[in-house]
Amino acid sequence: MTTLRPSTHLCIATGQNLANLIPALQLKASRVIILETPQMRLQARYLQRALEGHGIQVVRETFDDSTPAAVEQSAERIGVQYGEGSIVFNVTGGHKLMTLALARHMEVADDLHLLYAETRNQRLDWLRPVPELQAMEDALEIDDFLLAQGYTRDSSSERDAYWQQAALDRAALTRLLGDESDKLANFFGALNKLAGNAMSDARKGTPFRPQQRLLFTPGGRNADVLAKAHELGLIHWDQDIEIMFASDDVARYFGGGWLEEYVWLKLRGIRPHDSATNLTVKPAGGDIRNELDAVVAHGNRLLVIECKTLRFGNDPLKDADYVYKLAQLSKQIGGGMASSLLLSARPLDEATAERAQRYGVTVLAGAGMKKLASWIQQWMAGA
Numbered sequence: 232m233t234t235l236r237p238s239t240h241l242c243i244a245t246g247q248n249l250a251n252l253i254p255a256l257q258l259k260a261s262r263v264i265i266l267e268t269p270q271m272r273l274q275a276r277y278l279q280r281a282l283e284g285h286g287i288q289v290v291r292e293t294f295d296d297s298t299p300a301a302v303e304q305s306a307e308r309i310g311v312q313y314g315e316g317s318i319v320f321n322v323t324g325g326h327k328l329m330t331l332a333l334a335r336h337m338e339v340a341d342d343l344h345l346l347y348a349e350t351r352n353q354r355l356d357w358l359r360p361v362p363e364l365q366a367m368e369d370a371l372e373i374d375d376f377l378l379a380q381g382y383t384r385d386s387s388s389e390r391d392a393y394w395q396q397a398a399l400d401r402a403a404l405t406r407l408l409g410d411e412s413d414k415l416a417n418f419f420g421a422l423n424k425l426a427g428n429a430m431s432d433a434r435k436g437t438p439f440r441p442q443q444r445l446l447f448t449p450g451g452r453n454a455d456v457l458a459k460a461h462e463l464g465l466i467h468w469d470q471d472i473e474i475m476f477a478s479d480d481v482a483r484y485f486g487g488g489w490l491e492e493y494v495w496l497k498l499r500g501i502r503p504h505d506s507a508t509n510l511t512v513k514p515a516g517g518d519i520r521n522e523l524d525a526v527v528a529h530g531n532r533l534l535v536i537e538c539k540t541l542r543f544g545n546d547p548l549k550d551a552d553y554v555y556k557l558a559q560l561s562k563q564i565g566g567g568m569a570s571s572l573l574l575s576a577r578p579l580d581e582a583t584a585e586r587a588q589r590y591g592v593t594v595l596a597g598a599g600m601k602k603l604a605s606w607i608q609q610w611m612a613g614a
Contacts, residue, residue, distance in 0.1 A: 310336025
């Protein structure tokens with residue numbers, strides 16, 4: 232039988248706010264009291280925004296933890312103010328002295344429920360009134376992660392009906408490019424170069440230049456790609472070296488955008504709890520935007536995917552920067568519950584592969600791209 236839990240929660244703001252957010256959402260809290268030390272005011276504000284996004288009332292209380300005496304006085308004040316009635320005290324955050332002092336002063340509560348959120352094992356551990364283990368539900372969507380970590384969504388492609396329809400219209404070509412990437416690796420370089428020459432660039436004041444020329448007449452699978460693109464009306468190609476891109480959008484597709492659409496098509500079939508493609512985020516109160524090729528939320532964990540069609544190994548500093556930024560940004564928006572995946576249409580050089588391993592970034596490159604769907608499914612299962 233499921234125990235009825237109080238709808239008022241008490242928690243301590245921490246750098247890992249997901250441990251406070253998940254129980255509040257899963258247990259349908261109506262009010263959350265956040266205790267914030269001077270060092271955790273910003274984290275308390277982030278948690279407040281995430282909770283209020285779900286219509287949960289939030290009260291923030293300052294907590295002085297500068298000395299043991301100050302901790303005792305602050306805990307006593309909280310106990311007097313909130314000790315009556317029924318309450319869930321989430322003891323996951325804060326340091327041991329705070330937790331012990333608060334637990335002692337909250338003993339006066341008529342109905343005190345002590346909870347520890349074991350995020351690593353996806354479990355809620357109840358310490359009182361009766362010891363009990365409860366599985367975590369899949370509570371977090373991408374925006375929950377963003378808000379709890381101090382970010383907001385600026386835009387994302389999958390919410391654009393035009394983008395979705397365009398991706399579906401050329402899905403057969405996208406799957407061909409992705410599934411045959413190990414055999415098309417050399418041709419990607421030529422496509423990237425032509426698409427880059429064709430694309431407009433507002434910063435440089437360069438217009439869209441649709442007509443481009445290959446250095447050779449393609450054959451085999453390369454010709455199959457261009458023939459399929461011609462059939463779909465994306466390019467005009469008379470089986471020679473001249474190519475005419477139908478639009479600026481098409482040039483961007485051949486310049487690497489197809490790989491993001493490939494991921495979107497795979498995610499569409501897998502159906503994780505939440506996903507986003509071409510997600511642009513910015514820090515709360517800031518204007519600096521970060522672009523994420525794909526993001527997946529499932530099982531209260533976050534996966535950040537970086538898509539690349541360029542050739543690694545030509546510029547070691549730039550290659551290192553790609554891997555480092557992916558690793559860092561995934562931690563910034565997903566906290567301790569984040570993973571990162573580098574999806575490369577072309578094989579990685581040894582140095583970049585070793586660096587990715589060092590930073591904890593999983594790599595699927597070249598022929599490994601075919602494993603994308605199965606790899607994501609294993610990640611969703613917690614493997």
